[in-house]
Amino acid sequence: MNTLEAKARALFKDYSRRSNAALHAPESADTDALASAFADHFVGASPAGVMGGAKDPSFPAxxxxxxxxxxxxxxxxxxxxxLEVETLDDFNAMVxxxxxxxxxxxxDGxxxxxxxRNLYFVNFAGGEPKIFAWITPDEAQAMKDHGLA
Incomplete structure (x- = not known):
């Protein structure tokens, strides 16, 4: 395992742990730490379309x-x-x-x-991994299919 792969795995292990903790107690979740996993600018794509934005002070909320x-x-x-990590070059990986x-x-209980499965693109400029893009399936439809929406 190379250094980028190890750093990406550590990032997502922590992100998963913090996400589960945030689900259990959203009012006390460390969303600042979750937000720190993302680059200052990012883009996301799903069946609903493509969105982009800047990580501003409202992002943790x-x-x-x-x-x-x-x-x-x-x-x-x-x-x-x-997790599957593919190193793309010396500064980027797909997870x-x-x-x-x-x-x-x-x-009904x-x-x-x-x-x-989500695809994430991670950049390592400055040595620390940051998520700058992701591709997700249709979450809203999955929630409807399971009677949750």
Missing amino acids: ILRQGFEAYRASGGTRFEIVN QADWEFDYVRPR AKGTIAF
Whole structure:
């Protein structure tokens, strides 16, 4: 395993741990630490389209709102269960992260898991890994398919 791969794995291991903790207690989550995983500017793509933005002071609060919504939908676990890292050059890597989102559906107590794969692009300028782009599946549709939205 090369240095970039090791740093990317460490970044996502920490990101997964913090994401799961934020799901369990969004009001006290360390969203500043979660936000620190991202570059100052980023882009995301999903079936809904492409968005881009700057990591401004409101970003941690936006992350907290997301975890509050996951918790309200019945989320009980949100973790990366598998990582694949491909070094692209001396400063960039692509990370395939297999996430699992466990839930207990609020309306009837049914339990389930939504499994999905996100692709992340990570830059190592300055020596520290930062997520600058991601590609996600249709999260809203998956939530509907599981009766959570």
